[in-house]
Amino acid sequence: MDSPRLSRRLLRSVLPALALALATAGLVGSGGPATATATPMSQTAAAATTTFADEFDGPAGSAVDGAKWQIETGDNVDNHERQYYTSGNNNAALDGQGHLVITARKENPSNYQCWYGTCQYTSARLNTSGKFTQQYGHVEARMKVPRGQGMWPAFWMLGNDIGQVGWPNSGEIDVMENVGFEPSTVHGTLHGPGYSGSAGIGAGYTLPGGQAFADDFHTFAVDWAPDSITWSVDGNVYQHRTPADTGGNPWAFNKPFFLILNLAVGGYWPGDPDGGTTFPQQLVVDHVRVTTSDDGATGTGGRITGLAGKCVDVAAASNANGTPVQLYDCNGSEAQRWTVGTDGTIRALGKCLDVASGGTADGTPVQLWDCNGSAAQKWAVSGARDIVNPQADKCLDVTGNSSANSTRLQIWTCAGTANQKWTVNG
Structure with missing residues (x-):
């Protein structure tokens, strides 16, 4: 199903050079007896090259690696989200066990002001803009999502030209979104010119037997090539999109994108927390990895x-x-x-x-x-x-x-x- 949300604007306090431009961004037979001795593909020169990896190793309480991530701060009126994204390690910190923990709390320790008045919640949002971009490859994150009405974790990407062309012309690839009222389902969605917001092109993946994504870690990934994006959960492919799916509108995904991780609270799509939602809630990230082949040309593989x-x-x-x-x-x-x-x-x-x-x-x-x-x-x-x-x-x-x-x-x-x-x- 399509993601019925409006644009997720990037926040006003991102890097100064991007702040103004990003303010309008969207988030959204033969052979004999011989036997060969095999070695893993990853050990050969032809193996895919890792271009970005964060395993989140470090002391408990540490902030994320600033060489890889920038932390956005502020609120988000566009989706009517309720959280204020804080800086440093206040709501995004390593746990000392190889995880990044993004924590949403019902609090306002610094009298933060949001679009609706005094903010009721804090959380965190990170991106790699200005630090890492990639065109094509395998992009994945292994995560355990929070649970509860109003929770909205996401792992997604935006076109690096957003400052020049704006959203949705920049394109948006949502690798994974989950809304708390659907504990067993995640969504993968594309947004671009003519198919943005509630008109985004996407599909859901549901765990069997009533399992909830909050119960365990799962790996969410896209395999991305020219004119082709494929989504998977734990290696299970559930959606493949090409320019034939955009209804004649431009395909906005043959260019570099940057990565985003966040945990939103409330908003048009998930709805706001209710009396059954407990806090704090956590999005626990085991790793984020981006790989591509080393063919020396487009980075999308070779013959x-x-x-x-x-x-x-x-x-x-x-x-x-x-x-x-x-x-x-x-x-x-x-x-x-x-x-x-x-x-x-x-x-x-x-x-x-x-x-x-x-x-x-x-x-x-x-x-x-x-x-x-x-x-x-x-x-x-x-x-x-x-x-x-x-x-x-x-x-x-x-x-x-x-x-x-x-x-x-x-x-x-x-x-x-x-x-x-x-x-x-x-």
């Missing part, structure tokens, strides 16, 4: 070449589940641009290289499928340039040793033959 110098290719450039993965003349298309993740996945078009039905037999074909964290989607590279599925202990293989275009790829017992040799991002 994988094999037999006869041809490329690993997604048939017809389709991202439908079950689409064959094949050998084809290299042409530089997105169907041949693969991102190798530190989690062992190999991804293109927002989905994962997958062994069909989790098979382990020789000749099982490989395909494109929603990323789901299964062993069928885990791969490793040997020093001899084999790409191995550890579950099957078999190699990515060109069927019949044929270099003809559209030859299907499969898994087969590793033999060290030319049809099992691959150069990743080469």
